[in-house]
Amino acid sequence: MSSIYQDIILDHYRNPRNNGHLARHTHKVTVNNPLCGDLLTFEIYDENGIVKEIAFSGSGCAISQASASMLTEYAVGKSNDELKKIDKDIVLEMLGIELSPNRIKCALLSLEGLHKLLAK
Amino acid sequence: MKTTHDIRTDFPVLHNNKGLVYLDSAATSLKPKQVIDKVVEYYEQYSANIHRGLYKMSERATEEYEDSRKVVASFIGADVDEIIFTRNTTEGLNLVAYALGRELLALGSEVVTTVMEHHSNFVPWQQLSFENGTDFKVIDITSEGILTILDPHTGMPDIHELEKIISKRTKILALTYVSNVLGTINPIKEIINIVKKINPKIITVVDGAQAIQHLPVNVKELGCDFFSFSSHKMFGPTGVGVLYGKKELLSAMYPFLYGGEMVDVVSIESTTFKALPHKYEAGTPHIAGVIALKEAVKYIQAVGWEYIEKHEAELTEYALRSLDERFGKNMRIIGSRAAKGRVGAIAFTLEGFHPHDVAQILDESRIAVRAGNHCAMPLHTRFGLPATTRASLSIYNEKADIDALIAGLEKVKKTLSR
Secondary structure, three states, rough: OOOOHHHHHHHHHOOOOOEOOOOOOOOOEEEEEOOOOOOEEEEEEOOOEEEEEEEEEEOOOHHHHHHHHHHHHHHHOEEEEEEEOOOOOHHHHHHOOOOHHHHHHHHHHHHHHHHHHHHO | OOHHHHHHOOOOOHHHOOOOEEEEEOOOOOOOOOHHHHHHHHHHHHOOOOOOOOOOHHHHHHHHHHHHHHHHHHOOOOOOOEEEEOOOHHHHHHHHHHHHHHHHHOOEEEEEEEOOOOHOOOOHHHHHHHHHHHHEEEEOOOOOEEOEEEEEOOOEOOOOHHHHHHHOOOOEEEEEOOOOOOEEEEOOOHHHHHHHHOOOOOOOEEEOOOOOOOOHHHHHHHHHEEEEEEOOOOOOOOOOOEEEEEEEHHHHOOOOOOOOOOOEEEEEOOOOOOOHHHHOOOOOOOOOHHHHHHHHOOOHHHOHHHHHHHHHHHHHHHHHHOOOOOOOHHHOOOOOOOOEOOOOOOEEEEEOOHHHHHHHHHHHEEEEEEOOOOHHHHHHOOOOOOOOOEEEEOOOOHHHHHHHHHHHHHHHHHHHOO
């Protein structure tokens, strides 16, 4: 099996997009995985059902950080309805790596965050 | 006497996985061919049920099974009918909690355990306390991973500290012999000696899962009331555990599991139970596993404690020193950085890197370690950490394994540095 630490993952891990806080947000949510201690906070600013800005903060493994970075990058400019359709498979495809069952949880923590934001 | 090379030759997993660096023996040890052969022998030669067959093959299986009990009893200095075969350490501890703890613990009494316990010797007591309205007390540790009831200079229990925690109200003290995360060896014998002085009626329940494969155990010398361990961590099959209990206690306790094999006479009105140890072994056990466990005991005896203790101490010392030299302050070892008074379970964090990433990148170099909380969440919380990476050593490891670990950790740094 090839490494899950592919260049694209490492790029997002080293230079996470949308990392930090928004000056203003419409919704905010924190999700965590107590087993590995990953903790991510997401903030979103939307107008008329369209994501204008999104940011994440918190700590976690390279996979959860890269996944949050990629997912927030993807979310900007999309409608809430469109984002609600994102499922596990889309996230894994976005990451482009094969993950063991134990690590899939790391990759999907940010999806849980996004879905919780959209449900608000 | 066997050399490390001889020992490695005995473990088929090491041949079948060329390049494997196995540093997860605290989770489960590898199995020597002698043990595997014995499992196969049972299934191929005399795979009958035990204790009830009137034919030769069943008699043979029963003899082999009961012979295992003798071998295990003599291995830990117990009497034969004080040995109960279980599924694992956890089941043995739960047996004590259900069969004795439920009766002993009541409103106004207390149970004491430690923050360094594996969940298996923590959660049963905690939950039983909730159920029975018992006080649940937890002994803390120092930042070096030493129980606070010990004198920091001598490492021996301090009666004044123990008197603050243990009293006549304390019905049960549950503690581990060796920590599966810190590697710390607790002075069990001395602790038990003092707590019995404070309260002669206290029941002591020892988790021996991480001790049994690393140091010679004699339950009578330790003075404990119960001692539970698993076969699979001492080179035996998975699915088998051993619970030692003092005869008078086991005789007085109610059974844990009811059903076949453990009864004497059953009528609509009542049931009488078999004598020890069968009273606690309901249903068909893991016969092959129990039979092969004695080969694991014999294997340990053939290797010898002299080799085991010397080899593991040297390797632990080498590992701690190498990690310290290479990574210094960037590596946080949970527990003692000194090899003395501990076994080779080394849990650490590497500054700036997540324990799961560390384990995963090590796996890319075929180095098997574990990441997570190692079934010891209260302990990790005590250190303010959600998870650590743990490398754990055994008789078949060699210095080259430690060198591979160091090189693997260098690769982690290289891969993930920002």
